[in-house]
Amino acid sequence: MKFALLTLSALVFAVSAIAANDSVAFFYKPEKVGVLINERSQTGRLSNFLNHFGNSDVLNTTSTDQKINISCARGQIGIACTFTFLPAQNIQIRDRALSVVTxxxxxxxxxxxxxxxxxxxxxxxxxxxxxxxxxEIRMTGSKILGQ
Known part of the structure; x- marks a missing residue:
């Protein structure tokens, strides 16, 4: 019985790992928000994002006021992007949420x-x-705890 439960647990974990082709993590502090997105695909949303802005393997850009930074790169098995935001008139950071208009x-x-x-x-x-x-670019994000 113990072996069956262990095997079932391992199988459930393996299926979950295979099904999760992407991930998003929202890191919140009142003075800074970071968003990390990983996608284990060369044809997904992040690929479309890179293609939309120039079909490059790397995208690094910072806003003129230095309050927004976007960094993306294609790897052999996927694409990763980080978005970093500092508070500004057009960047609202509060209550574990982000709203940006640029x-x-x-x-x-x-x-x-x-x-x-x-x-x-x-x-x-x-x-x-x-x-x-x-x-016009609008970005929103949030981290909702306890739901």
Whole structure:
């Protein structure tokens, strides 16, 4: 019986690990928010994000006011991106949530039209990135505890 429970537990863990092709982690402090996204795919949302802004294997950009930093890179088995935010007039950080309004010019990105991607984790971490046809970028995220 003990062996059967151990085997079942290992099987459940293995299936969960295989099913999870991406992850998002929202790191909150009132003075800084960091978002880490990993995707174990070369054809997923992060790939589309990189392709949208120039089809490069690396994207590193910082806003003109130094309050937003985006860093992405393709690896052999996937893509990882980090987004870092410091409080500013257009960056609201409070109650374990983030709301950002900026534009492609402020981030030194090309205006390549509309694009959106969203991520959510089983730990209730969320992140959404959307750029409009006019180049306005809206980013939101949150870490909700105890739900």
């Amino acid at each position: 534009n492609v010019a402020a981030l030194g990105l090309p205006n390549a039209g509309a694009f959106e991607m969203s991520f959510a984790s089983s730990m209730k971490d969320k992140f959404n990135f959307a750029v409009s046809d006019k180049g």
